[in-house]
Amino acid sequence: MLGFLGLESTDELFRAVPAAIRLAGGLDLEPGLSEADVSVELATMGRRNLATGIAGSGLVCFAGGGAYDHEVPAVTRALAGRSEFVTAYTPYQPEVAQGVLEALFEYQTFISRITGLPISNSSLYDGSAALVEAVNLSVAETHSSRVIVSAGIHPHWRRVLATFAKGTGHEIEVVKLVDGLTDWDSVPGDQGGCVVVGFPNYVGAIESLSKARSLADRLGALLVVCQDPVSAGLLQSPGLHGADVVVGEAQAFGTALSFGGPYLGFFACADRLVRRLPGRLVGETVDLGGTRSYVTTLRAREQDIRREKASSNVCTNETLMAVTAAIQLGWLGTAGIREIAIGGARAANYARKCFSQVSQISLATTAPMFREFALRLPIPASVAIDRLLEEGYLAGIALNEGYEGTDLEETLLLAFTERRTKEEIDHFVTAVRKVVSR
Amino acid sequence: MIEQNLRPGAGRAASAPLLGNASEPTLFEFSSPGRRAYSLRTTEIPKLTAEELIPAEYLRAEVLELTEVSERDLVGHFTRLAHRQYCVDLGAYPLGSCTMKYNPKLCDEAAALRSFAGVHPSTPVHAVQGWMEILVELEEALCKITGMAAATLQPAAGAAGELTGLLLMRAYHEARGDHRTRIIIPDSAHGTNPASVTLGGYEVTTVGSDDRGFVNVAQLKDALGLDVAGIMLTNPNTLGLFEEDITEIAKLVHEVGGLLYYDGANLNPILGVVRPGDMGFDIVHMNLHKTFATPHGGGGPGAGPVAVSQRLVDYLPGPRPVRSNGGPSEFTLEQPQHSIGRVHSYYGNSLVLLRAWTYIRLNGAEGLRRVADMAVLNANWLRERLRGIYDFPYDRPVMHECVISVSSLKKTTGMRALDVAKRLLEYGFHSPTVYFPLIVDEALMIEPTETESPETIAALADALIDIAIEAEREQAEGMELTSARAPKSTPVQRVDEARAARQLVSTFDARR
Numbered sequence: 001m002l003g004f005l006g007l008e009s010t011d012e013l014f015r016a017v018p019a020a021i022r023l024a025g026g027l028d029l030e031p032g033l034s035e036a037d038v039s040v041e042l043a044t045m046g047r048r049n050l051a052t053g054i055a056g057s058g059l060v061c062f063a064g065g066g067a068y069d070h071e072v073p074a075v076t077r078a079l080a081g082r083s084e085f086v087t088a089y090t091p092y093q094p095e096v097a098q099g100v101l102e103a104l105f106e107y108q109t110f111i112s113r114i115t116g117l118p119i120s121n122s123s124l125y126d127g128s129a130a131l132v133e134a135v136n137l138s139v140a141e142t143h144s145s146r147v148i149v150s151a152g153i154h155p156h157w158r159r160v161l162a163t164f165a166k167g168t169g170h171e172i173e174v175v176k177l178v179d180g181l182t183d184w185d186s187v188p189g190d191q192g193g194c195v196v197v198g199f200p201n202y203v204g205a206i207e208s209l210s211k212a213r214s215l216a217d218r219l220g221a222l223l224v225v226c227q228d229p230v231s232a233g234l235l236q237s238p239g240l241h242g243a244d245v246v247v248g249e250a251q252a253f254g255t256a257l258s259f260g261g262p263y264l265g266f267f268a269c270a271d272r273l274v275r276r277l278p279g280r281l282v283g284e285t286v287d288l289g290g291t292r293s294y295v296t297t298l299r300a301r302e303q304d305i306r307r308e309k310a311s312s313n314v315c316t317n318e319t320l321m322a323v324t325a326a327i328q329l330g331w332l333g334t335a336g337i338r339e340i341a342i343g344g345a346r347a348a349n350y351a352r353k354c355f356s357q358v359s360q361i362s363l364a365t366t367a368p369m370f371r372e373f374a375l376r377l378p379i380p381a382s383v384a385i386d387r388l389l390e391e392g393y394l395a396g397i398a399l400n401e402g403y404e405g406t407d408l409e410e411t412l413l414l415a416f417t418e419r420r421t422k423e424e425i426d427h428f429v430t431a432v433r434k435v436v437s438r
Numbered sequence: 439m440i441e442q443n444l445r446p447g448a449g450r451a452a453s454a455p456l457l458g459n460a461s462e463p464t465l466f467e468f469s470s471p472g473r474r475a476y477s478l479r480t481t482e483i484p485k486l487t488a489e490e491l492i493p494a495e496y497l498r499a500e501v502l503e504l505t506e507v508s509e510r511d512l513v514g515h516f517t518r519l520a521h522r523q524y525c526v527d528l529g530a531y532p533l534g535s536c537t538m539k540y541n542p543k544l545c546d547e548a549a550a551l552r553s554f555a556g557v558h559p560s561t562p563v564h565a566v567q568g569w570m571e572i573l574v575e576l577e578e579a580l581c582k583i584t585g586m587a588a589a590t591l592q593p594a595a596g597a598a599g600e601l602t603g604l605l606l607m608r609a610y611h612e613a614r615g616d617h618r619t620r621i622i623i624p625d626s627a628h629g630t631n632p633a634s635v636t637l638g639g640y641e642v643t644t645v646g647s648d649d650r651g652f653v654n655v656a657q658l659k660d661a662l663g664l665d666v667a668g669i670m671l672t673n674p675n676t677l678g679l680f681e682e683d684i685t686e687i688a689k690l691v692h693e694v695g696g697l698l699y700y701d702g703a704n705l706n707p708i709l710g711v712v713r714p715g716d717m718g719f720d721i722v723h724m725n726l727h728k729t730f731a732t733p734h735g736g737g738g739p740g741a742g743p744v745a746v747s748q749r750l751v752d753y754l755p756g757p758r759p760v761r762s763n764g765g766p767s768e769f770t771l772e773q774p775q776h777s778i779g780r781v782h783s784y785y786g787n788s789l790v791l792l793r794a795w796t797y798i799r800l801n802g803a804e805g806l807r808r809v810a811d812m813a814v815l816n817a818n819w820l821r822e823r824l825r826g827i828y829d830f831p832y833d834r835p836v837m838h839e840c841v842i843s844v845s846s847l848k849k850t851t852g853m854r855a856l857d858v859a860k861r862l863l864e865y866g867f868h869s870p871t872v873y874f875p876l877i878v879d880e881a882l883m884i885e886p887t888e889t890e891s892p893e894t895i896a897a898l899a900d901a902l903i904d905i906a907i908e909a910e911r912e913q914a915e916g917m918e919l920t921s922a923r924a925p926k927s928t929p930v931q932r933v934d935e936a937r938a939a940r941q942l943v944s945t946f947d948a949r950r
Contacts, residue, residue, distance in 0.1 A: 013811065013814040013835070014680075018684075018685060030802055030803070046568050048568035050566070052558055067558055079516040084521070084524075085523065088737075094930070095928040098519070098522040098930055103519055105464065166605055167638040167639040235497065236498050257557060258788055259555075261783075261789065274942065285938035288933075291930050297935070299939075306633070307633060313634040319737030321735075321738075323736060334503050336478075350484060
């Protein structure tokens with residue numbers, strides 16, 4: 001090949017790189033290893049992680065906060081792991097990308113039904129990214145940069161929102177919680193870009209969407225709901241109760257806990273907002289022969305066409321997680337999504353009853369809950385979590401960051417899924433009782 | 439030599455089970471009342487009703503209808519969808535600037551290990567020391583590769599990395615009481631660059647390219663001023679050319695107090711050859727899903743770490759995994775002093791980061807250099823094979839990709855770049871990137887990558903030559919161009935994109 005180019009060495013391929021800046025002596029990295037050797041290193045390092053699992057084989061997981069330990073069956077892993085889905089690029093050539101496109105069309109349908117809104121994009125990076133995009137859309141739509149955010153939104157998402165607001169100049173106002181629910185009455189004024197509420201919120205409480213809608217109406221703002229999509233198996237879909245935009249984290253549908261990523265940000269909106277939709281959208285059409293086909297559509301919204309006038313810079317998204325979610329939701333089906341929703345709610349309800357009988361432990365809020373709630377312990381939650389690791393439990397999340405100085409600080413946020421059994425909860429309650437009285 | 443030993447079908451996916459012509463119904467059309475695929479753990483928890491658990495005012499009135507299918511039908515459906523999908527594992531995917539290389543299967547296996555994939559992101563840091571070690575070692579390796587001081591692994595993709603980089607620039611200037619308003623971008627830049635600039639709160643100033651395809655330095659000088667926060671460059675640029683004036687550009691930008699941002703979309707050809715830090719860049723984002731072996735997943739996930747020079751380290755997003763003083767293998771989290779804050783819910787796309795760590799470990803210093811060698815060799819070799827057939831708008835040796843033009847062929851035959859791309863699908867190859875960069879008329883942007891064999895690249899070149907000859911012959915004989923109606927042998931033919939936008943049907947429920 002070099003001969004065909006009239007070259008004698010591969011070094012000559014890099015003639016265009018000025019000699020003064022070329023790297024002398026090569027990269028300062030270790031030599032490459034065989035697959036077998038790298039596997040050994042991975043196994044060694046893996047032993048220094050405490051992964052979730054079932055009792056006796058991994059930590060029993062009571063942590064949630066946007067990352068949930070749901071059942072992922074063999075069929076989801078097998079199908080989502082197919083190399084046609086894993087090793088494809090963005091479907092720029094629809095004639096050879098109907099597989100991914102149709103799966104995304106199904107994903108968009110599922111998300112539309114879950115959120116109760118007619119338009120869903122084909123994914124964003126994660127829940128926080130979806131929230132940032134929802135806020136950007138709202139500000140563009142309303143021409144108001146005032147962003148009203150409930151303190152019941154994931155504290156990390158609020159931090160991400162604050163980071164990106166430094167570029168866009170949005171003014172973010174966080175509304176405090178009272179007994180787990182957002183204190184909307186404390187918000188003054190008569191104008192705003194959006195009102196952001198969790199449903200259920202980060203501390204597990206089921207917020208009133210009608211109260212949030214009323215505030216949005218008073219401010220002339222859009223209502224953005226951060227939904228736990230699993231809740232839709234039991235709870236109202238926010239789009240049917242006044243939300244203009246519904247976003248959130250859909251890791252729960254087939255994606256492993258994955259140390260936080262890659263996850264799946266979902267984004268749904270009302271029809272009238274479709275021209276401002278961030279990310280890719282798959283639409284149905286026909287080919288030259290009249291055969292039903294799928295293609296990415298309304299492309300004129302996207303960054304590669306609008307460039308500096310684009311309202312979003314998203315290009316790469318989380319297609320593989322969206323395809324995974326379509327498979328998982330197909331596996332769950334109508335009955336299954338209700339089962340995992342009520343399964344989490346029953347486990348949470350059962351655990352709450354058990355803990356209510358333990359002296360020294362109290363509920364941090366009395367608001368109605370879905371599958372998560374916070375406990376006040378006689379010791380700081382972060383201390384309890386460390387002690388409970390030794391007992392084989394990932395005991396939850398200590399409400400610190402984002403709740404400093406509130407009555408929720410150092411309370412323990414617990415989450416439940418359909419995977420938690422009565423036996424696991426019973427033993428967990430015993431373990432908590434033990435470590436708090438140590 | 440390759441020419442004599444060429445196997446005509448090498449590397450083509452023409453024999454793949456792409457089942458043509460019949461559409462696959464959606465999963466919703468398979469649905470039949472009462473069918474189930476799911477089964478869940480037996481929990482022994484009392485089976486309270488929804489009304490006993492949750493106040494009725496919050497409960498949904500109607501059942502949430504998804505689908506009702508058996509596991510067998512679920513598998514059949516998604517397997518048939520898979521058969522309608524091209525992918526790297528099937529054949530070559532020469533999409534320019536996308537770096538669609540084959541990825542070692544060990545990377546997939548690493549990402550599936552329960553000891554990594556089963557870890558909840560809120561697990562205390564002392565219980566995830568294996569993860570911390572991966573993240574810190576990856577950061578260190580990426581800094582060595584780019585010649586930078588430190589990096590954040592949080593950004594979930596390239597565009598997120600760009601915006602992070604711009605916010606770092608903003609924080610740096612503002613900390614010095616220096617309010618700057620503009621970012622310079624060449625006209626050959628990726629679309630994410632100007633979009634990110636707007637979201638970063640800056641205005642875009644575009645500078646042109648000169649007749650060599652490089653940044654027009656005279657125009658750059660005119661554009662520079664004390665209100666310029668920085669410049670975003672891709673090097674090699676989107677023409678596949680190394681910006682030979684890069685040290686002068688760096689000097690000019692730094693002289694007015696601006697910073698240099700390196701769009702690492704095209705990092706593949708410089709591994710072990712030259713480092714952005716040595717070129718004078720202050721901020722570098724990397725697309726791990728391009729260069730460091732994450733399959734693209736049909737559009738994601740990716741990971742877009744951002745590495746910075748020493749003067750920007752204190753502004754990096756936090757918390758950051760760092761080595762602690764406790765011992766050589768002890769790690770902790772640290773918040774940089776003037777951190778811009780989080781840009782991701784947790785640590786970034788961790789499993790993508792794990793794949794990149796695995797890839798770097800497999801390749802090592804020499805393996806990564808060989809990636810660059812082979813990527814550049816393949817691109818140049820392919821390009822030379824096409825000389826005299828297609829136009830070479832900026833005719834210089836290239837790095838990892840080449841941009842050729844169908845402009846002359848279009849004038850003589852009417853065949854457009856899009857037609858070439860569609861016809862190529864029938865040869866069992868994915869199409870190159872088309873109509874990009876914007877500064878080339880009828881552009882085909884071809885990146886063969888380092889992982890395709892000489893036989894495959896020869897077969898790809900032959901296919902592109904065949905398509906040109908066919909169009910010339912058909913035009914001479916007064917026939918309709920085959921390429922204008924291509925592809926025919928794919929799962930569907932050319933699709934009506936205008937109709938999709940005009941009559942939007944983006945869910946099954948929107949069908950009439």
